[in-house]
Amino acid sequence: MTxxxxxxxxxxxxxxxxxxxxGGNGEREIADFCARWFQERGFAAHRLERRPGRPSIVAVRKGxxxxxxxMLNGHVDTVGLAGYDGDPLEPVVEDGRMFGRGTFDMKGGIAAMMVAAARAxxxxxxxxxxxxxVADEEHGSSGTEEVLESFTADAAIVTEPSHLEVTLAHKGFVWFEVEIGGRAAHGSRPELGVDAIAKAGHxxxxxxxxxxxxxxxxQHPLLGTxxxxxxxxxxxxxASTYPASCRITLERRTVPGESPRRTEDELQAIIDRLEATVPDFSATLTRGxxxxxxxxxPDAEIVRTLVAALGEPPVVRAEPFWTDCALLDRAGIPCLLFGVDGAGAHAATEHVDLASLDRLTDVxxxxxxxxCA
Known part of the structure; x- marks a missing residue:
């Protein structure tokens, strides 16, 4: 199969x-398909499904x-189908591109790594x-987390779309909730109330x-700040009541060297300063x-091996979004990201460049x- x-x-x-x-369909049907595909080609297919209806498939060909x-790693889940321009589940080929939900993010990478593993x-x-x-990369990455509890490797490649450019870094993120306190009172009694929404402005x-x-x-040399x-x-x-609380959700995108603890400390410092300088200001910070x-x-063996297979000077890049590479790296598996060219991740129209799909498979x-030789 091509x-x-x-x-x-x-x-x-x-x-x-x-x-x-x-109500989304989940990964059960696509996991069943992938398991059968691998089994027909001599791989042992392991099904991991700690969360019912959310399976990941790990196919192994022993050396x-x-x-x-x-390890080749990619996610089989997609974002939603609503609002897609056309039938998102009907792949359409035009001018060397295939359109459909997931073609770019990231079933193109899934197809390439499956065929490449069978050929190699x-x-x-x-x-x-x-x-x-793996399941659930688009939300919580529970799939790769479950895989890493049972499987490891000397190296890994994540086939998220990268426009055939060698991706060696990406940002992380931390979510926070800030609860700013006020005091409820009738709108006619300002001497009794504390406006939590106005305090949130500070x-x-x-x-x-x-x-x-x-x-x-x-600045980080690849990722900036x-x-x-x-x-x-x-x-x-x-309308007629002073608000007793105001909740703000915020996101802090991080570069290497910025830990969750560091980002929490910088936000807590802001709160401490405001509590010391703004009358009646109080807030609670919770890290999510x-x-x-x-x-x-860049000198890891897997990076050098992939660059050699590429056969030309690579374009080295970084991504502003988060991927499962971070989980693999934290598990002690040297890895990089390398995937197809195309456009439209999470958008109303999505496509993969088919020449890049073939090129990715060959590399x-x-x-x-x-x-593995």
Whole structure:
């Protein structure tokens, strides 16, 4: 099966992440398909499904012994189908591009790594080849987290779309909730009330200043600087009442060297300063989900092997978004990101460049054969 044929089949399977879209189909159907596909080609297919209806498939072709193991990792879930221009589950080929939900993000990468693994293991290799088709990357990455509890490798490649450019770093993020306190009172009794929403304005101004300070501060050579922004705000009950609280959700995007603890400390410092200088200001900071930034060693063997298989001077890049590379790296698996060209991730129209799909498959095939030989 060619990568193009396989991609068309994968796109036709609804795998919308139900954590993003209530009632979404989830990964069960696409996991069943991938497991059968691998089994028909001599791989042992392991199904991991700690969360019912949210399976990941890990296909393994054992080596003859004495070689290095390589994991190929990609997510099979997609964002929602609503608002897509056309039928999102009907792959359409026009002018060398295939359109459909997930073609770019990231079933193109899934198809390439599946076909490459099958081709590269046509002859025995000394090292194990592990292909992880994981659930839930678009929301919480529970799939890769579950995989890493049972499987490891000497190196890994994540086939998220990268425009055939070698991606060696990406940002992390930390989410926070800030609860700003006030005092409820009738709107006619200002001497009794404390307006939590107005007090929140002081925090938002300070948050904007933090963003400016970050933007003009030290830069990572590939990623630039960290960022911060307010995402959600809510407060108050009715027009005639002073609001007793105001809640702000914010996101801090991080670069290597910026830990969740460091970002929490910088926000707490803002709150401490405001409590000391603004009358009746009080706030509580709560840290939520945190994902670490990622930075690969450019001299790692897997990076050098993939660049050699590429056969030309690579374009080295970084991504502003987070990927499962960070989880693999934290588990001690040297990795990088390398995937297809195209456009439209999460957009109303999405496509993959089919020449890049073929090129990715060839590069992955050569990388597997060389690394696991």
């Amino acid at each position: 990568p193009r044929d396989l991609l068309a089949r994968l796109v036709s399977i609804d795998s919308v992440n139900p954590d993003l879209v209530p 003859t012994g004495g070689g290095k193991s390589l 293991t046509g002859r025995p290799l000394r090292g194990d080849v592990i292909v992880a088709c 925090f938002l101004v300070a948050l904007e200043q933090l963003g400016h300070d970050l933007a003009t501060g030290p 960290g960022t911060v922004h307010a995402s959600l705000i809510s407060g108050g009950e009715e 989900l945190a994902r670490e930034p990622f930075e690969a060693d 992955l095939t050569g990388t597997i054969a060389a690394f």
